[in-house]
Structures are given as structure tokens and as C-alpha cells.
Amino acid sequence: MTGQRFLRIGPVRRSTRNLLCPVDVLGRPLLLKYTRDPAEAREEIQGHARLAGHYRAPTLHTHLRVPGGHLLAYERLPGGTDQGLLLDLLNTDEPSDDLNGYMDRLTATYRDVILTTAKPTDPAHVVRKLYWDRAMPGGRLDAYYAGKDFTVADGLIDVPVSLLGTYTLRINGRRHHLDWATTLRRLRAHFTATEPVWAALTQGDPTDVNLARPLAWLDFDTAGMNSVPGEFANFLWYTAALGGWLVPTYNPAAFTDHPAALTRVPANAPQLRRADVDSATNTIHIGYAPRLSAPRRVAVAAYWQQLVRPVAERLWPGLDLARLLRPYLAMRILAVYDLAGLTPEDRLVLLARLAEALSPAFDPATYFSPQESPCPAP
Structure with a gap:
């Protein structure tokens, strides 16, 4: 019997000034977003909270201060090459x-x-x-x-x-x-x-x-x-x-x-x-x-x-x-x-x-x- 792989990390992508990385943790698909700007991270967290009750938004599971910036872990929505948008x-x-x-x-x-x-x-x-x-x-x-x-x-x-x-x-x-x-x-x-x-x-x-x-x-x-x-x-x-x-x-x-x-x-x-x-x-x-x-x-x-x-x-x-x-x-x-x-x-x-x-x-x-x-x- 093969055990479930704990962590799978996908390719890192740059989105404007931020970095995005898909990961799977115990089979749960997440999207990690790294931003260096603390003000922008605060705006993102607050903006998500404002919007979530009115629009369908992926769940923000956690956000952490990390060396050099902030890391936000979102629910990863289905997607792929030329799919998902x-x-x-x-x-x-x-x-x-x-x-x-x-x-x-x-x-x-x-x-x-x-x-x-x-x-x-x-x-x-x-x-x-x-x-x-x-x-x-x-x-x-x-x-x-x-x-x-x-x-x-x-x-x-x-x-x-x-x-x-x-x-x-x-x-x-x-x-x-x-x-x-x-x-x-x-x-x-x-x-x-x-x-x-x-x-x-x-x-x-x-x-x-x-x-x-x-x-x-x-x-x-x-x-x-x-x-x-x-x-x-x-x-x-x-x-x-x-x-x-x-x-x-x-x-x-x-x-x-x-x-x-x-x-x-x-x-x-x-x-x-x-x-x-x-x-x-x-x-x-x-x-x-x-x-x-x-x-x-x-x-x-x-x-x-x-x-x-x-x-x-x-x-x-x-x-x-x-x-x-x-x-x-x-x-x-x-x-x-x-x-x-x-x-x-x-x-x-x-x-x-x-x-x-x-x-x-x-x-x-x-x-x-x-x-x-x-x-x-x-």
C-alpha cells in the first residue's frame, strides 16, 4: 500500500510583483501567494474579507508573515493550460x-x-x-x-x-x-x-x-x-x-x-x-x-x-x-x-x-x- 504524498509543489509563476505557486498538502489543492509589500498583503486580506460574503471567492485558509514578505494560502480552484478563467x-x-x-x-x-x-x-x-x-x-x-x-x-x-x-x-x-x-x-x-x-x-x-x-x-x-x-x-x-x-x-x-x-x-x-x-x-x-x-x-x-x-x-x-x-x-x-x-x-x-x-x-x-x-x- 502506497502512502499519500504529504506535499507536492508545482511551478512558481510571477503575477505582477507577486509570486504564485500551486501546492498539494495531503491531497488538498492550495494556491500560495507571496507578496513582499506588507501594505499590499493587508489590503488583500481585508479585501477578501469584505468580498467573501457577496461574491464567490476562493477560501483564504491562512496568511503568514515570512522572511521578506507575506504568504497567503488560498483554496486552489480547478484549472489548467487554457482552462479555468x-x-x-x-x-x-x-x-x-x-x-x-x-x-x-x-x-x-x-x-x-x-x-x-x-x-x-x-x-x-x-x-x-x-x-x-x-x-x-x-x-x-x-x-x-x-x-x-x-x-x-x-x-x-x-x-x-x-x-x-x-x-x-x-x-x-x-x-x-x-x-x-x-x-x-x-x-x-x-x-x-x-x-x-x-x-x-x-x-x-x-x-x-x-x-x-x-x-x-x-x-x-x-x-x-x-x-x-x-x-x-x-x-x-x-x-x-x-x-x-x-x-x-x-x-x-x-x-x-x-x-x-x-x-x-x-x-x-x-x-x-x-x-x-x-x-x-x-x-x-x-x-x-x-x-x-x-x-x-x-x-x-x-x-x-x-x-x-x-x-x-x-x-x-x-x-x-x-x-x-x-x-x-x-x-x-x-x-x-x-x-x-x-x-x-x-x-x-x-x-x-x-x-x-x-x-x-x-x-x-x-x-x-x-x-x-x-x-x-x-
């Missing part, structure tokens, strides 16, 4: 019934919890990590852009971003304007305002890698009372741009266990088709073809129709959703990746997307789920 339902050629059912359950849970817990909240008492802290002095906006200048797209449009406001932008045939310094200043001002914001109990960072399949929520350091428009902007922008295009492009190591995400990048990365400057009219012409896979379009549409719209009708009847979402979306575009560190083509497309988001004509319902179409004639 919402991401895997999006990494397919066509939408599936499983994806439709998943989005139904996801939006129903969010709708119930948000409408039950939402209330006007002092910005000092919301989770600030993803928006407010990044706009504060010394935050990401400063770290990325303060006192710095860079070209709009090296070798394509060699105009400094500091001078972008002196040009007319023609993006896919439509006229836009983007003043770089004014945009940064207005974002900082928005996130220093003291007016209450509508906040509700959420996980805060609802990405396709933080949502397990079967439905459960993972990663809790931003869990708590989060801005509702910020929650919406986060899921929509991640599903429409970050998750299928930018994150697998610039952080491919995050998809070691989900390699299908890397093969799906061409289906989700916009295609730059025109980039030139008309010096006679001070006009920058940008043409790009948006691309978003059919499963991601289905996920965005379900989230918008089944969650954003019904919640907005209850919390902000008659208000313009574009105005509510705009500053949060701009922060997701500017304060996740430093635009200066991206390829010229990707930087140019993101600046174009930023200009479109800041436009008075910004329509979130079509912005996040564009249909592929040829660029209009110049």
Missing part, C-alpha cells in the same frame, strides 16, 4: 454558449451586489489604488509623464506630444483635438475633487484573468468600495484593449498557463493604416482599423446591456454616461502603461483612442465594441 472563453474563434451563460451569471451577480451596496461616498473612503493614487503627486501620471516629452510616433509622426494641441487630428476621417498638458491637468483635477462618488462593493480590478471559470473572483488587493464608473471603465477597457492586445504584447510571461492568449493577439490588435502630417494645414492624419474578436465583442455587449445600462438607469437617471466614464477611461489609457515605452504604432493608436474618448462625440456603446470596417477615404 474567463480569458479562456474569450480565446476562441467564435462566441460559445458557455461564454453567454458566464456573462449572464457575471452581470447578474454584479447587478445585485452593486445595486444593494451602492451609495454616494467620499473619495477619501473609496479604493484609490487604480485611479486616485495614480493621479496624485508622485503617482503614475507623474512617474510616466511629469517633466517629460516624447514624440507622437517616432519615425511616423515626429511631433512632440507637448505640441499635439497645436494640430488638428483627423482620425479615421473625423476631426479631433488633443491637448496633452491640458488632459493631464484635468485628470489630476478630477481626482482631487472632493465631491462624493457613487461607489459599491466590488473586486475593483475585473480583468479576464481575475475572473475564474466556473464563476469566482480572484485577487483582492483592490476589493472594497470602488467607484462604480471606474469599475465599468476597467472591465470595458480591459476586455476591449488591454486583455487581448496590450497585456499579451508587453507582458507575455503572464500567459504561461494560457498560451492561447498570445495566438489571439492578431485578432484583437488594431491595424495602423495611415500616419502622416500635413504641414500646410497643421493636420495629423491617423487611420486605423479597430479589431476585436467576436467573443470579446459579445462579452462587452453583454456587460454593457445587462450591467452598465440597468445600473446607470438606477443610479444616474438622465445623466450622460460618456461624461461619467471619460476620466476613468482616460486614466486606464494613460496610467497602466507608459505610452513612451510602447512601440510608435501602438502609442499612436492609443493617443488616437484617447482623443476619441475625450471628444464630445464619445459614445461608449460603440467605442468599446467597434465593428471592423475599412478606414474612410481621406
Whole structure:
């Protein structure tokens, strides 16, 4: 008779600044998470406690101080290569019934919890990590852009971003304007305002890698009372741009266990088709073809129709959703990746997307789920 193996340790994976390791202790599957930052560990433990009574979350069995950091031992949910996450339902050629059912359950849970817990909240008492802290002095906006200048797209449009406001932008045939310094200043001002914001109990960072399949929520350091428009902007922008295009492009190591995400990048990365400057009219012409896979379009549409719209009708009847979402979306575009560190083509497309988001004509319902179409004639 063979005795049960006491301990089995799987491969260590890096998740942002943390380390994850699957282990089996006497046949019990656990996921160990190691973090060096004590404040982040406290936020994770507290966030898990806040969320656990409202959302399906893996059990946190224990947490320990260890040399150099903290170790958290979670229940390990079922998974495997290209299995176990919402991401895997999006990494397919066509939408599936499983994806439709998943989005139904996801939006129903969010709708119930948000409408039950939402209330006007002092910005000092919301989770600030993803928006407010990044706009504060010394935050990401400063770290990325303060006192710095860079070209709009090296070798394509060699105009400094500091001078972008002196040009007319023609993006896919439509006229836009983007003043770089004014945009940064207005974002900082928005996130220093003291007016209450509508906040509700959420996980805060609802990405396709933080949502397990079967439905459960993972990663809790931003869990708590989060801005509702910020929650919406986060899921929509991640599903429409970050998750299928930018994150697998610039952080491919995050998809070691989900390699299908890397093969799906061409289906989700916009295609730059025109980039030139008309010096006679001070006009920058940008043409790009948006691309978003059919499963991601289905996920965005379900989230918008089944969650954003019904919640907005209850919390902000008659208000313009574009105005509510705009500053949060701009922060997701500017304060996740430093635009200066991206390829010229990707930087140019993101600046174009930023200009479109800041436009008075910004329509979130079509912005996040564009249909592929040829660029209009110049």
C-alpha cells in the first residue's frame, strides 16, 4: 500500500510583483501567494474579507508573515493550460454558449451586489489604488509623464506630444483635438475633487484573468468600495484593449498557463493604416482599423446591456454616461502603461483612442465594441 504524498509543489509563476505557486498538502489543492509589500498583503486580506460574503471567492485558509514578505494560502480552484478563467472563453474563434451563460451569471451577480451596496461616498473612503493614487503627486501620471516629452510616433509622426494641441487630428476621417498638458491637468483635477462618488462593493480590478471559470473572483488587493464608473471603465477597457492586445504584447510571461492568449493577439490588435502630417494645414492624419474578436465583442455587449445600462438607469437617471466614464477611461489609457515605452504604432493608436474618448462625440456603446470596417477615404 502506497502512502499519500504529504506535499507536492508545482511551478512558481510571477503575477505582477507577486509570486504564485500551486501546492498539494495531503491531497488538498492550495494556491500560495507571496507578496513582499506588507501594505499590499493587508489590503488583500481585508479585501477578501469584505468580498467573501457577496461574491464567490476562493477560501483564504491562512496568511503568514515570512522572511521578506507575506504568504497567503488560498483554496486552489480547478484549472489548467487554457482552462479555468474567463480569458479562456474569450480565446476562441467564435462566441460559445458557455461564454453567454458566464456573462449572464457575471452581470447578474454584479447587478445585485452593486445595486444593494451602492451609495454616494467620499473619495477619501473609496479604493484609490487604480485611479486616485495614480493621479496624485508622485503617482503614475507623474512617474510616466511629469517633466517629460516624447514624440507622437517616432519615425511616423515626429511631433512632440507637448505640441499635439497645436494640430488638428483627423482620425479615421473625423476631426479631433488633443491637448496633452491640458488632459493631464484635468485628470489630476478630477481626482482631487472632493465631491462624493457613487461607489459599491466590488473586486475593483475585473480583468479576464481575475475572473475564474466556473464563476469566482480572484485577487483582492483592490476589493472594497470602488467607484462604480471606474469599475465599468476597467472591465470595458480591459476586455476591449488591454486583455487581448496590450497585456499579451508587453507582458507575455503572464500567459504561461494560457498560451492561447498570445495566438489571439492578431485578432484583437488594431491595424495602423495611415500616419502622416500635413504641414500646410497643421493636420495629423491617423487611420486605423479597430479589431476585436467576436467573443470579446459579445462579452462587452453583454456587460454593457445587462450591467452598465440597468445600473446607470438606477443610479444616474438622465445623466450622460460618456461624461461619467471619460476620466476613468482616460486614466486606464494613460496610467497602466507608459505610452513612451510602447512601440510608435501602438502609442499612436492609443493617443488616437484617447482623443476619441475625450471628444464630445464619445459614445461608449460603440467605442468599446467597434465593428471592423475599412478606414474612410481621406
